[in-house]
Amino acid sequence: xxxxxxxxxxxxxxxxxxxxxxxxxxxxxxxxxxxxxxxxxxxxxxxxxxxxxxxxxxxxxxxxxxxxxxxxxxxxxxxxxxxxxxxxxxxxxxxxxxxxxxxxxxxxxxxxxxxxxxxxxxxxxxxxxxxxxxxxxxxxxxxxxxxxxxxxxxxxxxxxxxxxxxxxxxxxxx
Ligand code: GTP
Ligand code: MG
Numbered sequence: 708x709x710x711x712x713x714x715x716x717x718x719x720x721x722x723x724x725x726x727x728x729x730x731x732x733x734x735x736x737x738x739x740x741x742x743x744x745x746x747x748x749x750x751x752x753x754x755x756x757x758x759x760x761x762x763x764x765x766x767x768x769x770x771x772x773x774x775x776x777x778x779x780x781x782x783x784x785x786x787x788x789x790x791x792x793x794x795x796x797x798x799x800x801x802x803x804x805x806x807x808x809x810x811x812x813x814x815x816x817x818x819x820x821x822x823x824x825x826x827x828x829x830x831x832x833x834x835x836x837x838x839x840x841x842x843x844x845x846x847x848x849x850x851x852x853x854x855x856x857x858x859x860x861x862x863x864x865x866x867x868x869x870x871x872x873x874x875x876x877x878x879x880x881x
Contacts, residue, residue, distance in 0.1 A: 725798035726806040727777035733863035750776040835862040
């Protein structure tokens with residue numbers, strides 16, 4: 708038929724993990740609604756949102772997003788959300804070395820208990836706060852490389868690299 712490509716419609720379960728306050732909910736709000744909330748409230752348990760994007764080859768990808776709660780008291784719930792997830796997005800805040808250490812903890816958890824073919828992304832958020840940066844870009848690159856992850860720095864505040872994050876994930880789906 709003239710080489711036309713059959714359109715594909717993919718549905719992808721994605722989980723966001725990372726310390727409280729790193730900006731997980733703001734990343735999702737930016738991606739799904741194009742908004743930023745400077746007074747974003749801590750997530751309780753988890754919240755669910757979905758968003759569909761179209762790729763250049765007319766594939767559509769519907770992300771079913773589980774935005775987990777980063778506070779320690781909710782840590783035991785995380786497996787409920789990352790189990791069976793095709794994609795895990797591990798977020799830290801570039802101004803917080805503690806949040807970077809926590810991100811590495813989540814990466815290990817996912818390697819131990821996540822699905823073996825899970826696509827993992829490491830995200831350094833709050834890139835707009837460069838003057839307060841305490842985690843270098845190279846630290847992020849090294850950690851991601853060591854763990855076979857895709858790496859990107861984002862800002863939910865300015866929208867920098869937010870759509871790119873999800874587009875790059877879509878390209879890496881098996
Ligand atoms: P939990 O739900 O507790 O796990 O936290 P969270 O990771 O969902 O954090 P949330 O998205 O609620 O953001 C926490 C705070 O960081 C809020 O005050 C946001 O406005 C702020 N914030 C989020 N993203 C950015 C960003 O890219 N830049 C700046 N400057 N602030 C941000
Ligand atoms: Mg949240």
